[in-house]
Amino acid sequence: MDLSTILSRVQFAFTVGYHYIFPQITMGLAFLIVLLKTLYLIKKEERYNISARFWAKIFATSFVLGVVTGIPMEFQFGTNWARFSAYAGDIIAQTLAMEGAFAFFLESAFLGVFLFGEKVFGQKVHWFASVMVWLGTWASGAFIVASNAWMQHPVGYTIVGNRLHISNYWEVLFNPWIFPQYLHTMSGAVITGAFIMAGLGAYYLLSKSHVDYGRIFVTLGVIVGLIASIIQLYPSGDLEGQQVAKYQPAKLAAFEGLFHTEQGAGIVILGQPNTATGQLDNPLIVPKVLSFLTYRRWEAVVTGLDAFPPSQRPDSIELLYYSYHIMVGLGTFFIPIMGVACLLWLWKRRLFTTRWMLWILMLAMPFPVIANTAGWFTTELGRQPWIIYGLLPTAQGSSANLSAGNVLFTLIGFAGMYLLLGLLYVVLSVTEALKGPESGEGEETEVAEEGGLPGLATGTVAEG
Secondary structure: OOHHHHHHHHHHHHHHHHHOHHHHHHHHHHHHHHHHHHHHHHHOOHHHHHHHHHHHHHHHHHHHHHHHHHHHHHHHHHHOOHHHHHHHHHHHHHHHHHHHHHHHHHHHHHHHHHHHOHHHHOHHHHHHHHHHHHHHHHHHHHHHHHHHHHHHOOOOEEEEOOEEEEOOHHHHHOOOOHHHHHHHHHHHHHHHHHHHHHHHHHHHHHHOOOHHHHHHHHHHHHHHHHHHHHHHHHHHHHHHHHHHHHHOHHHHHHHOOOOOOEEOOOEEEEEEEEOOOOEEEEEEEEOOHHHHHHHOOOOOEEOOHHHOOHHHOOOOHHHHHHHHHHHHHHHHHHHHHHHHHHHHHHOOOHHHHOHHHHHHHHHOOOHHHHHHHHHHHHHHHHHOOEEEOOOEEHHHOOOOOOOHHHHHHHHHHHHHHHHHHHHHHHHHHHHHHHHOOOOOOOOOOOOOOOOOOOOOOOOOOOOO
8 A cells, every 4th residue: 555545544534533523512412402492392491492502502613613624525535535436436426415415404404593593483493493403413424324334335336347336226325234333323422412411511510600501411411321322332332243243354353353263252351452473462351252242152253363364454453453442441431420420310419419420520521522533443444454345445446646745735734724623613612611501681590409400490481
């Protein structure tokens, strides 16, 4: 693989890793905003409506940054991956175009209605707009996942000359790879949104500012976060693991640092892969668990890396191994964090005054972002050395006439531009978070110390 292709891979990894910070936030918050707006319509308590509008501002900021950082990625298909685009563009372009034409416009149009149309259209239309924004964000994720799923498990195509053409459009849209990956991606996004909401609520409670809203954010974030964290582990994580074992066994072996085929293979808790010696250094392994999780039999044979020629193995086993274990390790910790928080909430609402737990919730805010990013690295690194699994090697998908100097120049440019955008995003988001939710009159209302989800004793309902 030449230097230009390597740098193109680094550039795409950097841009997609940076970009995905924002879609996971918007996909997670969109669902939570719908819940807040629904609670407002049911309970008729203004604080839920104020909370929905507050989080819509954070959503909008993340949405704009997601759009800005997402555009260069699609251009790279032409600038850096021209041979891939020429070979598979007839298929990939379909799902990417549907994402832009349907999901993106649905999301952006109704986001405008939600942000600026509440007084004009009334509360029912405002709620409907929040639902459409949520559906738009999740539909956008579905089309992107469909594109990636086809690259992981290509179906519904015919080869004509040196190009691929769609032979079965519905087979592409209902690729069996899509559902587990989509469920895993969406549950991960909801975890991100829930941790951010709960973390900000914990900050409000610790700082004794916006305490009533802090209780709403902590309560909703913890409950939704626990449910999403469990789904992330099972069934979505389990389904993902089984399909990887079925269709990409070399990826599974690299996940676990399994250099040799084993009967009754164990799952690795700790260890460092040593590709020079073909073994794990300092391993901590739970015997036979990998065989059971993969094939539901304790003595099942799990194929190791030694069963594949070096050219068919992932080309960065160490990075893939660590990305996978960061994702799984953090995802596993999310369950006890949210579980303990939920127990404290159920126990006479002690969560609101248990400072050590509030500190954990606040400090844990960035970790779902790290876990989701590690998850995408796991997905993409594991597909190597293929850009389209089993059909087109990555080395044959890059642009033939693109020099390494050109790629390095744009990579440095992206790094500088994204640094400025990231700083701007942090300033805007932190400023909005510190400002906090505001009532329609610009005053902070009070709430009783006891009770469940806090709210006004008598709510004000906007005319709709």
